[in-house]
Structure formats: C-alpha cells, structure tokens
Amino acid sequence: MTASVVRVPDLDLESFAARAEKWLTESVPARWRESRGRLSNEESDELRRDWDRKLWQGGYSGLSIPAEYGGCALGLAEEVVFHVLAGKAQAPDGFTRVGKTLVAPMLIKSGTAEQKAKYLPPLMRGDEVWCQGFSEPEAGSDLANIQTRARRVEGGYLLSGRKTWTSFAQHADWCFVLAQTQPDAPRYRNLSMFLVGMHQPGITLSDIKQISGAVHFAETRFEDVFVADSDRVGEDGEGWKVAMRVLGDERGGVETASRYVEIRSDVDLLIRTVGDRPALTARLRELDVRAELLRWQLAKVVDREVGDPERLLRSASVLKVMWSELWQDVTRFGLEVSPAADRDHWQYQYLEARAASIYSGTNEIQRNILSERVLGLPR
Amino acid sequence: MNETVHTMSTQPSELGDAAAEGVGELLRRGTKGAPIATYAEGEPPISWQTISDGGWDVFGVLDDGEGASLRDLVELARAWGHGCVQQPLVTTLLAKRHSAAAAAHAGPVTIALPLPGGAAPYVPFGQVPGVVLATGLGRGSDELVPVPEGTPETLAISSRGIQADVHTELAAVVAREIAVTLAAAATGMAERLLADTLAFVKEREQFGKPIGSFQAVKHQLADAAIDAELAETAVIWGAERPDEAFRGALFAVDRCIDIAETAIQAQGGLGFTWEVGLHFPLRQMILTRDVVNALEVEHA
Ligand SMILES: Cc1cc2nc3c(=O)[nH]c(=O)nc-3n(C[C@H](O)[C@H](O)[C@H](O)COP(=O)(O)OP(=O)(O)OC[C@H]3O[C@@H](n4cnc5c(N)ncnc54)[C@H](O)[C@@H]3O)c2cc1C
Numbered sequence: 154m155t156a157s158v159v160r161v162p163d164l165d166l167e168s169f170a171a172r173a174e175k176w177l178t179e180s181v182p183a184r185w186r187e188s189r190g191r192l193s194n195e196e197s198d199e200l201r202r203d204w205d206r207k208l209w210q211g212g213y214s215g216l217s218i219p220a221e222y223g224g225c226a227l228g229l230a231e232e233v234v235f236h237v238l239a240g241k242a243q244a245p246d247g248f249t250r251v252g253k254t255l256v257a258p259m260l261i262k263s264g265t266a267e268q269k270a271k272y273l274p275p276l277m278r279g280d281e282v283w284c285q286g287f288s289e290p291e292a293g294s295d296l297a298n299i300q301t302r303a304r305r306v307e308g309g310y311l312l313s314g315r316k317t318w319t320s321f322a323q324h325a326d327w328c329f330v331l332a333q334t335q336p337d338a339p340r341y342r343n344l345s346m347f348l349v350g351m352h353q354p355g356i357t358l359s360d361i362k363q364i365s366g367a368v369h370f371a372e373t374r375f376e377d378v379f380v381a382d383s384d385r386v387g388e389d390g391e392g393w394k395v396a397m398r399v400l401g402d403e404r405g406g407v408e409t410a411s412r413y414v415e416i417r418s419d420v421d422l423l424i425r426t427v428g429d430r431p432a433l434t435a436r437l438r439e440l441d442v443r444a445e446l447l448r449w450q451l452a453k454v455v456d457r458e459v460g461d462p463e464r465l466l467r468s469a470s471v472l473k474v475m476w477s478e479l480w481q482d483v484t485r486f487g488l489e490v491s492p493a494a495d496r497d498h499w500q501y502q503y504l505e506a507r508a509a510s511i512y513s514g515t516n517e518i519q520r521n522i523l524s525e526r527v528l529g530l531p532r
Numbered sequence: 533m534n535e536t537v538h539t540m541s542t543q544p545s546e547l548g549d550a551a552a553e554g555v556g557e558l559l560r561r562g563t564k565g566a567p568i569a570t571y572a573e574g575e576p577p578i579s580w581q582t583i584s585d586g587g588w589d590v591f592g593v594l595d596d597g598e599g600a601s602l603r604d605l606v607e608l609a610r611a612w613g614h615g616c617v618q619q620p621l622v623t624t625l626l627a628k629r630h631s632a633a634a635a636a637h638a639g640p641v642t643i644a645l646p647l648p649g650g651a652a653p654y655v656p657f658g659q660v661p662g663v664v665l666a667t668g669l670g671r672g673s674d675e676l677v678p679v680p681e682g683t684p685e686t687l688a689i690s691s692r693g694i695q696a697d698v699h700t701e702l703a704a705v706v707a708r709e710i711a712v713t714l715a716a717a718a719t720g721m722a723e724r725l726l727a728d729t730l731a732f733v734k735e736r737e738q739f740g741k742p743i744g745s746f747q748a749v750k751h752q753l754a755d756a757a758i759d760a761e762l763a764e765t766a767v768i769w770g771a772e773r774p775d776e777a778f779r780g781a782l783f784a785v786d787r788c789i790d791i792a793e794t795a796i797q798a799q800g801g802l803g804f805t806w807e808v809g810l811h812f813p814l815r816q817m818i819l820t821r822d823v824v825n826a827l828e829v830e831h832a
Pocket residue numbers: 284285286287288289290292293294295317318319320321370508511512513514515516517518521
C-alpha cells in the first residue's frame with residue numbers, strides 16, 4: 154500500500170475554481186451560448202478562434218504548461234476543474250486542443266530550445282492552430298506502418314505522402330507529422346517527427362464528411378514539401394519514441410473532464426424529458442450512476458496517479474473505454490426514447506458518438522494495452 | 533450538480549491506509565496465499581482471537597464521533613475481502629461502531645440483515661458458536677442476545693449463516709454503512725478472483741500457447757479490470773456521498789458479479805468445479821446484492 158498522495162490543498166483549488174467560474178461566466182460569448190447550433194460556419198469558426206485568444210488574455214491558456222513557455226504552471230487538478238467549469242458555462246471548444254494537449258508537451262519533452270521559443274508562444278496566445286498528421290490509409294491502429302516518406306536533401310527533407318482523418322486540418326497553421334526517414338531500418342526505428350507549415354505549396358486538403366454530416370477532418374497530401382532540419386523533433390529515427398512519449402501523456406484526464414460535462418448534460422436532458430416513465434427508470438438510473446462514476450474515477454486519478462506513469466497508462470485506457478462507451482450508450486438510449494422535440498439533438502449526438510470508440514486508439518487497442526501492458530498477459 | 537474535483541476526496545485517511553496494510557499482512561501470514569477453496573468450508577485460517585488481538589474488530593469504534601470514517605472502513609473491508617476468510621469481521625466492526633453493548637463485548641457480533649421479497653432475515657455466522665446478535669444499531673434497544681434457532685442459509689455457505697425470524701433495528705446511517713462496507717468486501721473478493729484468474733490464464737496452455745495470449749480472453753480480462761476499477765470507485769462514491777450509498781453499493785456488487793462470471797468462464801471446466809472454489813466468493817456477492825437491495829428498499 155502506498156502512502157496517500159499529498160493533495161493540492163483544497164483551499165487553493167477552490168479559489169482557483171471560484172476565479173475561473175467567474176471569468177467563464179463573464180467571458181463566454183452570449184452569441185455562442187444562445188445560438189450555437191444556428192451559427193454559420195464562418196461565425197462559428199470565428200467565435201472558436203476568438204475563444205483561444207480570450208483564454209490567453211484571461212490567463213487560462215496552457216493551464217498545466219510551465220510558465221517559462223507561456224503556460225499557467227498549474228496541475229492536472231486545475232486542468233480538470235477548468236474543463237468541467239468551461240463545459241458547464243457552455244464555453245466554445247477552441248482550435249488549439251491538438252496544439253495544447255499534444256504539441257506543447259511533445260516540444261517541452263523532446264523539442265530544441267529554438268523550437269520551443271518559436272512555436273510555444275503563438276500556440277499559447279491562440280494565434281496558431283496545430284493538427285496531427287499520424288494516421289494514414291495503411292497506418293491506423295498499426296501506426297508504425299507509416300508510409301509517408303521524408304527524403305534527405307540539403308538542409309532538410311522533402312516530405313511526400315498521404316495522411317488521413319486529420320482533425321482541424323482546415324484551420325491549421327502547422328501539422329506535426331510522423332514520416333519514414335530510414336526505409337531500411339527496423340520497425341519503430343525508421344520514423345522521424347516533423348513540424349510542417351500548412352501554408353506552403355505541395356500540400357492539398359480534401360474534406361472528408363463524417364457520418365453525422367459534419368466535416369471535422371480531412372485527407373492531407375504532401376508532395377515534396379520542404380522541412381528544415383531545425384523542424385525535426387528528436388533525432389532522425391527517433392520519431393516513434395517522440396510520439397509515444399506524448400501519446401502516453403496525461404491528456405486522458407483532461408479529455409474525460411470535457412466529455413463528462415457533455416455526457417452529464419445529455420443524461421440530465423434524459424432525466425428531464427423521460428424521467429417520469431417507469432419503464433425507463435432502471436436504464437436511466439444505470440446511465441446516471443455511470444456518469445457520476447466517470448467523475449469520481451477522474452477524481453481518483455487526480456488524487457492518486459499524477460506523476461506515476463504505470464498507473465497513468467492504466468487509468469488512461471480505463472477512462473477512455475469508460476467515457477466513450479457510456480456516451481454511446483447514452484446517445485443510443487436518447488435516440489430510442491426521446492420526445493420529438495429533441496430528435497435532432499439525439500440523432501446528431503448518436504452519430505457523432507460512434508467516433509469515440511475509434512479515435513485516440515480504438516477501444517480494442519485500449520483493451521490490448523490493458524491486458525498486455527497493464528495486466529501482463531502474453532502477446 | 534455543481535461540484536468538480538475540488539470538492540471531492542477519494543482517498544482514505546492515514547487510519548484507513550494503515551488498516552488496509554495491516555489487514556493485508558494479517559491475511560498473508562494467516563493464509564500464506566493458499567487458494568480460497570482450501571479453507572472456505574473448513575477451519576478458518578485466521579482465528580477470531582488473532583483478529584481481536586490485532587484490534588481489527590474495534591477499528592470502527594468512534595470516540596466522541598472521532599475515528600475511522602466510512603471511507604476508512606471501505607479500505608479495510610476491501611483488503612479483508614481479498615482473503616475471503618470466513619470470520620465475522622465486517623458485522624462485528626459495524627456492530628461495535630454503532631452499539632455500546634457490542635463495543636463492550638469481547639467476542640464476535642452479528643447483525644440480522646433483511647433479504648428481499650419477504651424472505652426471513654439473514655444472520656451471517658449464525659451457525660458459529662459464541663457469536664451474539666445485536667438487537668439495535670443506532671436505533672431500538674441496544675442489547676446483545678444469543679442467536680436464535682433458524683435454518684442454515686444455503687447460498688453464501690462459507691459465512692455459515694442462518695435465516696431466522698429475528699430483527700436488528702437499523703438507523704438509516706447504519707443501513708448505509710452496512711451496504712457500502714459489504715460491497716467493499718465484495719470488491720476485494722472480486723479483485724482476488726481477478727488476480728487468481730490472471731495467474732491461471734498465464735499458465736494454462738491450449739493450442740500450444742497460454743490461453744491468456746488469445747485476444748478473446750484478453751479482452752474479457754481487460755473488461756474485468758475496468759469493472760474492478762469501477763467497483764472500487766462506486767464504493768468510494770457511496771462512502772463519500774451518503775445519498776448515493778445504496779446506488780454505489782449495488783453498482784459495485786453488480787460489477788463484482790460480472791468479474792466472478794468472467795473468472796469462471798476463463799477457467800473453463802475447472803472454473804465450474806466446486807473444488808476450485810470460485811463459487812465461494814460469487815455466492816457471497818449474490819447474497820450481498822440481495823442484502824443491499826433489501827436495505828435500500830427499507831431505508832432509501
Ligand atoms: C473523428 C476522428 C478524428 C481523428 N483525428 C485524427 C487526427 O487528427 N490525426 C490522426 O492522425 N488521426 C486521427 N484519427 C484517426 C484515428 O486515430 C484512427 O481512425 C484509429 O487509430 C483507427 O485506425 P483506422 O481507422 O485505420 O482503423 P483500423 O486500425 O483499420 O481498425 C479497424 C477495426 O479493427 C480493429 N483492430 C485493428 N487492429 C486491431 C488489433 N490489433 N486488435 C484488435 N482489433 C484491432 C480496430 O479496433 C477497429 O475496430 C481520427 C479518427 C476519427 C474517427
């Protein structure tokens with residue numbers, strides 16, 4: 154039995170929460186809160202971009218990023234609290250999620266001093282948007298099977314290949330790309346990580362429409378796109394290592410916090426609209442309990458597991474499976490029982506929720522991780 | 533629904549941590565890791581004397597309201613559950629916490645617990661000589677009486693209980709503590725079953741390799757690991773939020789039963805045998821579910 158982890162003193166966290174709640178109430182644009190579903194794409198994009206800048210101006214950008222890189226130097230507990238409060242205040246989801254949860258930790262852990270100085274400040278200010286160029290037609294769950302090539306040339310590389318399912322690609326200024334640099338090296342040692350500007354010749358985007366009708370990701374083609382040596386993160390051949398270091402990060406907790414708010418509000422909608430139908434009580438109660446347990450599971454992670462990589466690996470997979478399958482069950486139930494007035498909402502939610510068990514490592518992959526790397530079962 | 537993690541606490545106090553560690557040590561010394569089946573029906577591997585010498589039966593006693601919290605009891609009960617040792621520690625602990633008569637008594641104490649559907653109440657360890665019954669916890673008369681005659685309870689056999697026409701009056705807070713603590717013990721049992729099953733699937737070979745290398749088996753065990761996390765979280769929730777005690781306890785016990793079912797499936801024909809004994813904890817869990825259910829009906 155390990156000694157109990159010292160908690161962030163409640164007083165501090167509570168005053169942080171009070172301050173954040175006040176700021177959120179004052180800062181979330183009324184236009185967004187009231188008419189979010191009816192905005193044009195242009196207006197919606199503008200409000201979301203604006204939100205990233207407001208976070209910076211308000212002092213809430215990069216909550217757990219060290220101060221020297223423009224962050225707030227707080228911890229996971231504050232991140233989680235802030236995301237829950239932001240969800241409750243119906244704050245917009247900005248465009249900097251990939252940048253803040255993946256790129257910033259990656260650069261802090263593996264980037265050069267120049268890379269940090271060049272990329273982190275505009276990211277923190279909300280001026281630059283990042284997307285993630287990992288998945289390819291032949292490299293999904295088997296991410297190491299990446300075919301995109303970066304050929305050595307004077308002073309850098311020429312990048313060619315096809316990335317797919319790239320979220321935020323339409324809005325992005327930069328993409329962090331995993332590509333093959335050493336075709337003859339063994340698996341896992343043949344890749345390098347690059348920071349690639351999205352506004353240059355040789356890059357073409359094709360929108361991909363999702364089952365819900367929304368367009369949140371794209372196919373991204375690179376044709377002989379130049380990347381300077383100074384934009385490689387880590388050594389040539391170390392791309393896999395660099396990637397794994399970020400993917401195993403604490404992002405699971407922050408993502409779960411946002412999801413909790415959405416799921417909670419969906420379950421509350423169900424309680425309001427069908428809570429008085431006795432035939433539905435048992436299922437509704439089960440979903441309600443699972444939603445609350447999601448929050449308590451998260452509190453358990455915050456209390457115990459910060460800074461313990463082994464436990465984090467376990468809890469990231471547990472949280473991912475928990476929230477994604479709960480969200481899917483909630484939306485399916487909503488679809489089945491909702492009154493006519495809410496049908497559009499549930500149809501959209503239901504279709505969108507199908508993605509949750511696919512991205513960030515499918516739930517089958519999560520179960521592989523749990524059984525092989527956490528429970529120690531043989532491969 | 534205005535709280536976020538800043539008003540939530542999931543950790544036991546140092547008391548609870550130390551108790552869990554102590555009970556873990558007690559079980560290690562007492563059972564030497566022997567399979568549950570080797571003692572589930574015979575002599576308990578740890579005597580009552582050893583338990584009371586360690587002071588574990590009075591761990592929950594409150595002095596002017598000060599002492600172990602329900603969260604701490606959860607930690608102790610979970611650790612205790614790992615051993616599946618058939619001694620009335622949980623009932624004694626709760627009786628001594630809520631009855632002066634029980635606290636003043638040196639031996640083990642039991643409680644008459646309701647069962648659903650109007651079945652005669654269940655008195656765990658009612659067949660064991662020397663165990664006395666509390667008449668009221670936090671309500672009614674605070675006395676200890678001999679356990680009356682009854683019929684042996686046939687499901688949770690390792691608890692050597694009876695069903696009898698007898699009643700322990702329970703204050704609502706006590707009913708909640710009983711539900712959560714019994715569920716916590718079940719959670720410990722489920723964690724034990726999961727650990728034993730993991731060891732089994734790493735050893736047992738079919739088709740020339742360990743069955744634990746088959747993905748169908750792996751994913752069932754991954755789900756069991758998630759269920760174990762959820763069960764623990766649910767009893768913590770029930771301990772920290774009195775209004776949720778029954779919902780939390782019931783949800784936890786259901787996940788424990790899921791884990792026990794997986795354990796049986798993953799151990800194949802052996803898992804289905806009386807000998808191997810996976811049914812002993814499963815039987816406890818099912819009875820616990822009945823008790824929690826009935827407590828909720830009476831006290832929610
Ligand atoms: C909404 C959304 C946004 C995304 N955003 C991005 C992004 O911004 N950047 C990016 O790089 N990628 C992104 N992705 C891609 C995502 O990471 C991949 O879809 C995911 O890793 C699965 O790969 P795949 O689609 O090729 O499916 P496949 O790997 O082909 O999987 C198909 C099915 O086979 C199963 N399977 C595969 N291997 C195994 C195995 N070993 N054991 C058991 N089952 C297995 C899978 O679980 C799945 O059910 C996004 C995906 C979605 C849906």
